[in-house]
Amino acid sequence: MAHEALLAAIGTRVRARRESQGLSRRQLSEKSGISERFLAQLEAGTGNISLRRFADLAIALGMSPADLLAGTTPRSRGSGIIALLGVRGAGKSTVGALLAVRYSIPFIEVDHAIERSAGLSLGEIFEMHGEGYYRRLEKEELSRLLGEPRSIVLATGGSIVNDRENYSMLLAGACTVWLKAAPEDHWNRVLEQGDARPMAKNPHAFAELRALLAAREPLYANAHHIIDTRGCSVEEVVSAVSEAIAGEFGGEESQDVGQSATIAPSMGESREQ
Secondary structure (H helix, E strand, C coil): CHHHHHHHHHHHHHHHHHCCCCCCHHHHHHHCCCCCHHHHHHHHCCCCCCCCHHHHHHHCCCCCCCHCCCCCCCCCCCEEEEECCCCCCCHHHHHHHHHHHHHHHCEEHHHHHHHHHHCCCHHHHHHHCCCCHHHHHHHHHHHHCCCCCCCEECCCCEEEHCHHHHHHHHHHCCEEEEEEEHHHHHHHHHHHHCCCCCCCCCCCCHHHHHHHHHHHHHHHHEEEEEECCCEEHHHHHHHHHHHHCCCCCCCCCCCCCCCEEEEECCCCCCCCC
């Protein structure tokens, strides 16, 4: 998966550099001697390029091979990037924000970063451009965030596990934690926030949520750590995550979280489950 993450990061870098120079894929192909088909595969993160061809591509983009590669190498665990996983209602926003306070580091919701990058809400992204565009933005934001030198806590979109490339990149570049909960927990936490959308005009919504969780559980289980949040307070979950990720930051916590409370993630989490 580290190999796949590196290829995905290189593809993102090549595409971004090409577009910044106003080059079409055909023009880059002519300058580098690499076929358009292979360039398309490379930018999609599936092209396994040789060192000689990589050097040709870098020169065609006006860069040295080292410059083109810089920042694409996946960060190893222990680098201080923590990524929380789970379906909507897992508590990623609540727990992530408190973890960030505990370690005095930034907390970033990936979907919010995607919205800022696109200048559109998630609903508008899916309605106007579709899932493929969302996945492309997700890959770009992950590549940027995982390449940052600082420690951060990330709350990922619930459906990231459905995209093999993006999930591989995340697993290779961050310490991942699945906030596991029962379907009833996810359902009740959303409703406790006053959001009745899950059941609106859909009498089968809960059954669909149960099926969604069952389908994704084997994927979420690839996370480095699994924290069962059933019957736990926020404080207990944050403490459990802190214990699991001990050593990721190379230092002690800066402060404790506040009073115990029931997990009730903010509805600023992704509209996608």
